[in-house]
Amino acid sequence: MVRLIAFLIVVGLLVAGAVWMAENPGAVTVHWLGWRIDTSVPMILLALAVLVVVFWFIRGIVATLLGLPGAFGRRRREKRRRKGLAALADGFAAIIAEDSYGARKKAAEAQDALSDDTSAATLLLARAALLGDNPKTARDLNTKLLARRETEIAGLRGLMDEALSEGRTDEAIDYAARAFERNPRAAWAGRALFEAQVKRRQWEPALVTLEAARKSGVYTAAEANRRKATILVARCDEAITGGQTYEATRLAKKAVDADPDLLPARIRLARSHAAEGNASKAAGVVEDAWRRAPNPELAEVYRGLWGDEDALKRVSRAEHLAETNPEHLESRLLVAAAALDAELWGQARSRLKAPVDAGVRDPRLARLMARLEEGEHNNLGDALRWLRQAVEVIGHEPEAWRCTACGTRAAKWDASCQACGTFASVTWGGGRALVTLPPEGVPSPVDRPEAAVAAAGTR
Ligand SMILES: [Zn+2]
Numbered sequence: 001m002v003r004l005i006a007f008l009i010v011v012g013l014l015v016a017g018a019v020w021m022a023e024n025p026g027a028v029t030v031h032w033l034g035w036r037i038d039t040s041v042p043m044i045l046l047a048l049a050v051l052v053v054v055f056w057f058i059r060g061i062v063a064t065l066l067g068l069p070g071a072f073g074r075r076r077r078e079k080r081r082r083k084g085l086a087a088l089a090d091g092f093a094a095i096i097a098e099d100s101y102g103a104r105k106k107a108a109e110a111q112d113a114l115s116d117d118t119s120a121a122t123l124l125l126a127r128a129a130l131l132g133d134n135p136k137t138a139r140d141l142n143t144k145l146l147a148r149r150e151t152e153i154a155g156l157r158g159l160m161d162e163a164l165s166e167g168r169t170d171e172a173i174d175y176a177a178r179a180f181e182r183n184p185r186a187a188w189a190g191r192a193l194f195e196a197q198v199k200r201r202q203w204e205p206a207l208v209t210l211e212a213a214r215k216s217g218v219y220t221a222a223e224a225n226r227r228k229a230t231i232l233v234a235r236c237d238e239a240i241t242g243g244q245t246y247e248a249t250r251l252a253k254k255a256v257d258a259d260p261d262l263l264p265a266r267i268r269l270a271r272s273h274a275a276e277g278n279a280s281k282a283a284g285v286v287e288d289a290w291r292r293a294p295n296p297e298l299a300e301v302y303r304g305l306w307g308d309e310d311a312l313k314r315v316s317r318a319e320h321l322a323e324t325n326p327e328h329l330e331s332r333l334l335v336a337a338a339a340l341d342a343e344l345w346g347q348a349r350s351r352l353k354a355p356v357d358a359g360v361r362d363p364r365l366a367r368l369m370a371r372l373e374e375g376e377h378n379n380l381g382d383a384l385r386w387l388r389q390a391v392e393v394i395g396h397e398p399e400a401w402r403c404t405a406c407g408t409r410a411a412k413w414d415a416s417c418q419a420c421g422t423f424a425s426v427t428w429g430g431g432r433a434l435v436t437l438p439p440e441g442v443p444s445p446v447d448r449p450e451a452a453v454a455a456a457g458t459r
Helices: 002-023 041-096 100-113 119-131 135-145 149-165 169-182 187-199 203-215 221-241 245-258 263-275 279-292 296-305 311-322 329-341 345-357 363-377 380-392 449-457
Strands: 028-032 035-039 400-403 426-429
Touching: 002 041, 028 041, 041 100, 041 119, 100 119, 119 135, 119 149, 135 149, 149 169, 149 187, 169 187, 169 203, 187 203, 187 221, 203 221, 221 245, 221 263, 245 263, 263 279, 263 296, 279 296, 279 311, 296 311, 296 329, 311 329, 329 345, 329 363, 345 363, 363 380
Parallel strands: none
Antiparallel strands: 028 035, 400 426
């Protein structure tokens, strides 16, 4: 709208000017080199306007002619740049394909085409050298990358990988620490540094790294909580070994707060309360943990709390704990063991029947069945068969401490897996089908213990 009004004003002024010029033509006479020109003022103005237009036109042509070599050079440079970028993309694709030769070839092409900035080509060459098992070249190239702030982290990564491949662990960790300090979002550096610190049981520095890594998003909240609680449990174990009972309780409490689902934390908290003589607190922790996940180590702590009570009283204690998770195998084993101590044969048998019928293979179940057969009916033959089964199925318990990374069974919980070294990977759980249901029509192992022994032997 504003433009339209401005346009109308300009047109109006021009028309008014033209009309005024037509009404007042005036007269101009020019004498020049023996010539005499008689004309009007409007004609002089028109001639001037034509001269200006012709001048601009000629100037444009001259500028285009002068600029041609520059434009040609620009096009050539642009073509080279595109070729260089394509070589870089192909080179990094070769790295992903683990083709060291192809990557080196493309890096050379990129270096040639992008001669004014070769840092990306250097990065490519460094990765190719690592891939091609050429550590000396890789080290030189990665060291070169440290010079620029933009490529420094990549250089440190290359140097760390190279140091690790040569077995220089300390040096590798220094590179990871430097990279993580420069950029806390460098996930590889945060993880490498943390893993190295926990492997060396440097718990305090590991907690500092973990907090920084959580803040920068290297670890999710759940991952960070599990790792923090695992460190606290490891420190708690060290405090127990050192006889620091109060410190052990404090650390176990902190571990439960950090990750309420970490079973070893609850087991240690229960043990610590028991060691301090606080049976009711210990029982509370065990009952809470039992509701989440029953476990033989929890059962052991619980039994320890009431060891001096009479056998019948201990059965009711076991029943009380089992109530929180009545169908679980651990609950059945706990009550059955207490019932056998009290010679309550019927109660023991009723608790053991379901897992025996389901074909559960557990040495503790088999030992309890042997005690039952011997105690109730003095049936030494059946008792012996159950004991044989107990030996056969050792190591085949439905649930055990197991590494979630490599699947290896562990006799006890540890902060790191003894087999593969992964931190915070040992959990309580099943590594395979928990029960073997007998095929229909086939008598269960409770009727034919020798069948169970044979079946266990084939595993
Ligand atoms: Zn493992």
